[in-house]
Amino acid sequence: DAKTTQPPSMDCAEGRAANLPCNHSTISGNEYVYWYRQIHSQGPQYIIHGLKNNETNEMASLIITEDRKSSTLILPHATLRDTAVYYCIVRVTRYSTLTFGKGTMLLVSP
Amino acid sequence: DADVTQTPRNRITKTGKRIMLECSQTKGHDRMYWYRQDPGLGLRLIYYSFDVKDINKGEISDGYSVSRQAQAKFSLSLESAIPNQTALYFCATSDAGQGRDGGDTIYFGEGSWLTVV
Numbered sequence: 001d002a003k004t005t006q007p008p009s010m011d012c013a014e015g016r017a018a019n020l021p022c023n024h025s026t027i028s029g030n031e032y033v034y035w036y037r038q039i040h041s042q043g044p045q046y047i048i049h050g051l052k053n054n055e056t057n058e059m060a061s062l063i064i065t066e067d068r069k070s071s072t073l074i075l076p077h078a079t080l081r082d083t084a085v086y087y088c089i090v091r092v093t094r095y096s097t098l099t100f101g102k103g104t105m106l107l108v109s110p
Numbered sequence: 111d112a113d114v115t116q117t118p119r120n121r122i123t124k125t126g127k128r129i130m131l132e133c134s135q136t137k138g139h140d141r142m143y144w145y146r147q148d149p150g151l152g153l154r155l156i157y158y159s160f161d162v163k164d165i166n167k168g169e170i171s172d173g174y175s176v177s178r179q180a181q182a183k184f185s186l187s188l189e190s191a192i193p194n195q196t197a198l199y200f201c202a203t204s205d206a207g208q209g210r211d212g213g214d215t216i217y218f219g220e221g222s223w224l225t226v227v
Binding site: 098101102 | 217
């Protein structure tokens with residue numbers, strides 16, 4: 001699986017959009033971009049995943065660049081409960097496991 | 111996720127003791143996983159099982175063993191616990207057949223805190 005690079009920490013004001021970047025310059029054509037988050041030692045929670053098209057669900061939006069070398073997770077209206085470590089993971093779905101890096105610690109402040 | 115249940119949730123054990131962490135799931139998923147997390151670090155894969163007859167080592171399997179007793183049950187054992195196995199352990203599950211694009215979303219339990227003294 002390709003490696004990912006994320007900033008170690010980010011801040012966001014409550015109610016504003018949180019944009020979390022991820023670099024995955026060595027991604028292969030059959031690898032998906034997954035995002036998970038972990039709220040203070042709870043089990044990681046699936047957020048969203050995509051291959052090359054932008055994706056949106058009830059939690060977030062995923063924007064993948066045309067060359068697929070980077071992506072951005074967008075939380076449109078961050079709340080205090082979105083404070084968590086966010087992990088960007090690249091994997092070939094179905095045939096591989098999840099390999100976690102250190103992620104980005106997002107702190108949402110009032 | 112309440113559909114993935116880990117027991118015990120907290121355990122303190124002594125060095126050299128055998129300890130088993132159990133995981134059961136009601137999701138009907140065929141795949142199960144065990145991860146560990148050390149303070150301030152990401153999760154690392156210990157073992158995984160893609161079906162009842164399939165067991166695979168992850169990146170840190172030394173000192174651990176697993177048993178897939180049934181599709182819904184996957185146990186992790188520390189045969190002789192040592193202090194550096196003190197960590198938060200997560201069980202996870204996924205269904206190979208799910209997803210709009212064939213992708214399998216992996217769901218995690220709430221974790222088991224293990225302290226080896």
